[in-house]
Amino acid sequence: MASAQIPALLRFLTQDAKVPLALAIGKTPELQKANLTSADEIAKADIQVLQDIFKDQKVAKQILNAGKRVSKKRGAPADNTAASPQKKKKNTIITKDSTPFDIESSLRLPTPSSPDNELRVMIIVTNRAPLVLAFAVCVLKYTMPEQPISSRLSLAQALVSANSRSKAVSLGIENGQSAEEEGWGEGQPVVKVLGRDIRVLKRWDYNPREGPPTTSPASGEPDSNTAPADDFLGNGDIDDADKMPPLWGVDLEAARSSQNNASSEKKTGGLPIYTAQSARSYLLRSISSVQTTTTSAKSKSNTATVQEKEESVACLLSVIDSVCRSWATTLKKDELDRRAWVWYLKVRPDVQSGVQGWGQKGQVKLSDILALRNDS
Template sequence: MASSQVQYLLRFLSQDAKVPLATAMGKIIDLQKSGLTTVQQISTAESKTLQEIFKDEKMAKQVLNAAKRVSKKRAAPSETAESPQKKTKVPKILGECTPFERESALELPMSSASEEELSGIVLYTNRAPLVLAFAVCVLRYTMPEQPISSRLSLAQALVSANSRSKAVSLGIESGASAEQEGWGEGQPMIKVLGREIKVLKRWGYDSREGKPAEGGEFQGDSDSNEALDNTLGQRFTDNSECEPPLWGIDLEALRNTDRNSSTGKSKPDKSLPIFMPESARLYLLKAFTEAPKGGKEPPSKPTRKTVSQIEAQRGAYLGYILRSIDVVCRSWASTLSSDELDRRAWAWYLRVRPEVRSGAGGWGEKGLVKLSDVLDLRREAK
């Protein structure tokens, strides 16, 4: 689903259907799987289908009625055409929630399982989401001031660049990348897992804006405060060496939007396309499953589960891998500099990347990841 469609659906759910933004974000992928990617499709959907997605009969009716009402007034936008009026309304989707609400909605699951429990788990995934998981976790320690929205965006920028390189090496794509052609020239760069990523600085963005003064979700003990810093980014007394919140720039999208340019450089009067953190989070949530006992890959026809069961399992599996990588990063953080931690993280990924069973071992092929192998990286720090 194109990012414009995702944004349009979020706008419809949060504004027209009055669904809480955090709930709306979590339902986009379920709507997509059910083939409901436009308001028109939602307006003709069966009530039972919507009830299975939203888990609430009243909310399902609310969404269906809103879709019928909106579809009568205007047609849903397509991937290829949007009216200027609709384009101006899209940014209001996220503008209606506070930075604190957005960051809270992007919070990633983190398992509380012990290392012993984790060591017995084998996950089934492909290589791209594992890189994404490593990058998000490592950035927590190399750039602790960055909120979760920035870490997800930067991590996705790394995955996109690596995917392009892998596609070229396999002969799937040819020609110079947007980065090689000079797109985004003049923008600042940072390193994520050893690779330079062009970024956009989010001046004036305060991830804590809108945070309740008392009784907020993260108020309380030290564990809660750590969770707060993990989601919103740490605050330091001396911010002279800290970057402001950052976005990862989508250079390929930048090139695609202006192929007639002969300079290969971004224009200062145009907004730069960025990697949206919501998309990266959804990608992580659907990327990991648990391999059956015995280390074999999941069957081609898995047991049918309800939507709520699938959501719970996705969160659990993602929490397992994030917890394992975090244990490794935490064990090394006190002995390595941020630059060295970032440099070594790519080598760690290479040692535990999925064992591809067949094919050419491409970027998108799936295989097994043993969390015991991930945790072994921590033992080397002792």
């Protein structure tokens, strides 16, 4: 198996198929021998082959179904920044005729319905990567206020992926030089997100404010969706050459692994990017409250569980935003960016060290995050 295929296979097994990391690592050689090195190949596999490898019928079905799901998703046409209509029931349905304003509107993150006094006693359950993503999305609102929500999500996901690869190297799961070290990002602009250099692609032809609704169809009054515009559109001017245009975080590892297989990658301007919708979806499905986690899955509908997860994400983003906002007037942007990483380290979930702890979930008290407003 090529070295570039190993991390992709591990990501599929752990993130899409929900297989424990230690098990995924142990079964990688057997999957290689069976020529099952990608989601597409696994989707076409005989269930008995997977069962012989994993020694568990339930796990084998879980992996086969994940392979079919991922393979089918790759085969369906989709916009880089928009979710499929089937998965965007609550937000704006994005089509090829959707305006940039529509796209940005569909990516807006949830806001909490819980009162402030409840936030102080709330405990969420997550692993470290989604928490990094949450911190990055929030701090970018203040360090790069010109960026719309699609760019903040993409840049935040680029940071998470770079950190995850560094962690995998330190644990011995991956080896060799990164795509960045091999020069795949050479020539692309760089921005800092939580102290890390992220290669970006400038979106000169994209104006997030293009195509907003002007009136409500029923009343003729201004649409309420236009009120908090800067919360998700950014405050940049696309015609101001002195300001940074909307950005994408470039997926250098995908650029290296795709090489001559460009048709299988989501691309913009010739480079694979971290899509905003995938980052948003990852955030919404990776964070829950202690109450949600400890409640029997059979006692609640899937819709109720999704709503509670969205509320948990909304509460987390709200308290992180309050910390960033409290310091934004006293810290320079580069210092706020650096400080945000320190804040994350102070409140990240306490999990085991080493391979066994990678990807483990832990608890985070929102009161600990709120206390960072008084951090010295």
